[in-house]
Amino acid sequence: MLKEINSSKDVITNVDLFNEIIELVKNSKDTALMKCEGELPPFVDYAIPESYVSGIYDCEFDPLFVLSPGYNEGYYLDLSIRGAWSITDKIDTLHLGTIKTLGNSVEGIRQMATLYGECLVSFQKIMHDNMDSFTRKGFDLKLYNTKKEYSGGFSGLESSDIARQRFQEYHSKSPEELNYGIIRDNMSRREKIVTERSSL
Known part of the structure; x- marks a missing residue:
């Protein structure tokens, strides 16, 4: 659950958003993800939030999720947002975190594609349920x-x-x-x- 916003000191960060997406994915009932039941699917080797922490001050952004092959092995699912999320009106990209699998099989790619979809579903639910918490300007x-x-x-x-x-x-x-x-x-x-x- 995202933190409550009660003062100017409270702010949802890119790391908070990534962790909330992961938490929802872990509790997904999607049979394609083998009903995670509190854990990430077994084909996921790791899910790491962005090391650079930045506050999100507006809801005027879109998901920018990219699934791509790794340099040596496996596939990366990078989660970012793009839009006017900062305290200014500047359009920019903010990285949330990365999910990685070492699998190279066709089935592994399809599993990661399913995970991509589940991350998007989770993102949309978070934004729908917490739109006001992301509205910090004006x-x-x-x-x-x-x-x-x-x-x-x-x-x-x-x-x-x-x-x-x-x-x-x-x-x-x-x-x-x-x-x-x-x-x-x-x-x-x-x-x-x-x-x-x-x-x-």
Whole structure:
């Protein structure tokens, strides 16, 4: 399970993401992977996370998984991500880790290809379940109606002032329906309630 994000000091790293992918693969029920039951498939010789640890500050990235033959023997499955994952908006690649098999047979290649697919399935599940934990840039605004029910919002706004302005715009259009908003600083995770009075 990925760490909880409660402050600016908390951050999910490339190593965290790799280890979480491996953990899900270990518990896969895929019969092609021989129902791992807590262990990696026997054809895997090792799975090593990247030695360079880097924080992931945005969810704007795609998986970049590459299966390729080794220089002398076996096959490598390198797991990386590519996109605007850093604190800046720069598009870059971040290596997560490597899975290796020494097998050279056709069956071994097919097994690694199956493992590739399982890693991708695990990656997608992690991102779906933890999207908010990867969102660390900008400010979010959640809108609530007079029944205190969530009624939409915005993510990745540039500043808290812009979030307040956005609340005021929507409140002025339907003051009878929109009651208040919650602005969150995605880095610190601090939240602030905004109402018609406080946004003036």
